[in-house]
Amino acid sequence: MIRNFFVIAWRNITKNKIFSFINIAGLGIGMACTIMIFLWVQYEKSWNKTQKNYDQVFEGFSTRNFNGELSTGSDLMFPLPKAAKENFPEVEGSTLVSYGENTLFTVNDKKIKRPTIHVTNDFFDVFTYEFIHGDESAIKEPNGIVVTESTARALFNNTDVIGKIVELNRYRSVTIRAVVKDVPPSSTLLFDAIVPFDASSDWVKQSLTDWVNCNNRAFFKVKKGTSIASLEQKLLTLIKKSSPAENPTTRGGLLLQPMSKWRLYEEFRNGKNTGGRIQYVNLFSWIAIIILIIACVNFMNLSTARSEKRAREVGIRKTLGSEKKQLLLQFICESILVSMLAFLLAAALIYTGLPFFNRLLNQQISIPYQSPVFWLGILGIIILTGIIAGSYPAFYLSAMKPVKVLKGSFLPGKQALLPRRILVTAQFAVSIVLISATIIIYQQIRHVQNRDLGYDTNNLIMVNATGDMGKNYEIMRNSLLQSGMIEAVNTTSLPVSNIFGFTSGVRWAGAPEDPNLIIGFLGSGEHFADIMKARMLDGRDFKKGDSNCVILNKEAIRVMKLKNPVGSTINWAGRERRITGIVDDLIMTSPYALPIPLMLAYDPNWIGSLNIRIKRGVEVKKALQLIETIYKKYNTEYPFEYTFADTAFNEKFANEKLIGNLAFIFASLAIFICCLGLFGLVSFSIERRTKEIGIRKILGASVQSLLALMSKEFLLLVFISFAIAIPFAWWLMNTWLSNFSYRIDIGIGIFFFVGIITLLICLITVGLNAFKTATANPVKSLRTE
């Protein structure tokens, strides 16, 4: 019997090509979206899963009060992991890991920079990797390191490199003791080499007992079944006991974040883990489902609209002895067949679209051909889509009474008009929400991109400066300026694209008793405001010959409550410093956040970044060549690495841009699928009204009035969906915008704009169909009746 069902289904599909195309295209696009989004979701959820202790590893986070705001960070003190393991039996392993750095590897004359992590030698008690050569004991030796396969190949062209000696950053000689397979990109800890902290360095010797400064991450492998809340308390007590005095960490809270949450729940607000990427993962999972449902709705609408013909078949089958449930089965089989065909289309779309999707997401999602779960999921999607799309038409059709439908005068398509209208309205409402959301996201990004940063990012290059830079700086600066291509040069302790250093150690006469005053700091040489094109509000820029000078920004003055700051002194890092100027707020961290209090400390020898501004109108490529030549002349040790300040700044939008792009793509697809459905419904409705339209034409109706007649019904539906969608879109986007301190207000204009767009799209869809009928010769349509 099933065979018979599929035969008739296939013949119906091939017979009504337009309707089948609309159904299959809609469902296919919907399915492709859904599968791609779910592949992405799956990928996001698979992060760190290659770790064997996935369920047992936790990262420590400390919540501290900065200037009245609770801030949660993973930076903890050096001795904590070891002490935790010694004191608490439930801690099976623990390790301290640096945040990751680019390290210069030198082997003979081969020099490459690779991302590394510095770890304590108990690292492999917590994290697991696949060893190709050597084993976990590699880092137990003071100068033994572990490299990945690709690093080994890059340095030596093979992986059998145990015992080879490598120089790190030109000062530390280490021996490769193990080689591991490359770390999958879906790992929180990404590295090309694992290096143990240099036990002989003064810094490490001091850090061993330093319970105040927090510079690294602490990871704990915890016995199964341990109460995490009580361990958190124990750790905090340990920190309090060990710290010499109160500080923001001891006053704050401690939190252990399980590995399963590292990727998706990375956001903390007011000391609580509030989610993060998971919100987008959930949001897009919903969008995936909604798009598929929109496509299913098309199927329902078209099937019920076209039910006239199928109703007769239902009547006949019933008189031949069919039961209702057999008819239900038949129609479900049919929609499953459509859904299978749609999957073929979806497979082609995914195959061609995945590389593009990957580029967009900047990720490496692949189709897990070998995974049975994946194929089961696909089968599930096909059958579920078939059932969802087919159930309503199936119930609707199988309930037809043979007496009525076999009489011939009955027009069943006219029934179910209300449900069909509701479905169309719902489809359009969803599309309108998606379009509005897309526009608002783009507006917000634009708004932030156009924000006055307090400095100019154009033509500003930040060159990594290390090694010999200090002693050759003046010569370099002069040769750069002499070339005529460079406007200004300056040095800072770190790149100006972010603020990495924060201090609570600023003291001054009359300072309020605020233990939580935290100020960002950056070391700088002379001409800071000059090169940054920052506005000095008072006082002056750093100049040659200054010593012990600072410049504060407006926000710093505000939080420090200084009156007449210029000329007064503050104390920081053991030195009296004079405030020489006040600079306007600089947006160096998140472009969405409020300005951060910043102190620029004058120190021409504290060099981490060489900032160069190219003259306007100079060809950037040429200027870069020049800079490289000069850089190499004075820095033979280090490769030339640079970043454009505007690029670095734009990277801060990456996430929002991604969301914007995804929303744009899915909104377009959703509206496209809706239009497909509308097109089908309109053409069906027109087919039915050919005679009416012919008669009206003979009675003197104009083409415009006929177009209006045919569009009226659908435009009304669009209008209703608009009225439903707007408040929801407004609420949704206001919630999203509340994530940002610096944001747009949603104006009425946007919705007006969306309304016009939607209306236009509908008019075009209806018009494509209606125009032909409205302009046709009525004699023909009446004769064929």
Add this chain to the structure above:
Amino acid sequence: MIQLQNIFKWINTGSNRVFILKDINLEISKGDFVSIMGPSGSGKSTLLNIIGMLDQASEGSYLFNQTDVYALKEKQRSQLYKENIGFVFQAYHLIDELTVYENIETPLLYHNIKQSDRQAMVADILDQFNIVGKKDLFPSQLSGGQQQLVGIARAIITKPTLLLADEPTGNLNSSQGEEIMELFRKLNEENGTTIIQVTHSEKNAAYGKRIIELLDGRIEKK
């Protein structure tokens, strides 16, 4: 076989109640061949549909083989229908997307008959009706008379005890009509199938063993 007692059928249009059948009392025994006649709108088709269980009377009782049809549950009634009744329509009502062979096979599917048996039964009836050569054609490729032959073949393949025909020759020319009527007579006489047909034509009605005339929902003459 069939006992109809005090059958009424009405529909409500607004506040008016329009009677289609009024107090029908009818008995039809096994092996009978009944022709129902009457002008348009007299209720012939409705009566046939009520007998065929496609429609339900508004009032009255209906015994089919001593079983009270209206006391049965939906499922039992469709079982009773499936086992006993075959329908033939004026408009043939073949399924356009199925070939002749598949159209005839369809009722067998609903009777859960095995594939091999189905093949034999369909082949048999194609042979009997002389339409073996047409088995792979679609209904649109057949003439009206041929379509009706297929319709009848489809109706009788499950060997129903009661064959109901609603103007089976209405869309056919007279020679095709005669052929169909001869077929009915043969079925009635040789197989003992009870036949009830609705017809406008005196000539065709005469093939029946008895004629019932309806006028305005009442039986005028038996």
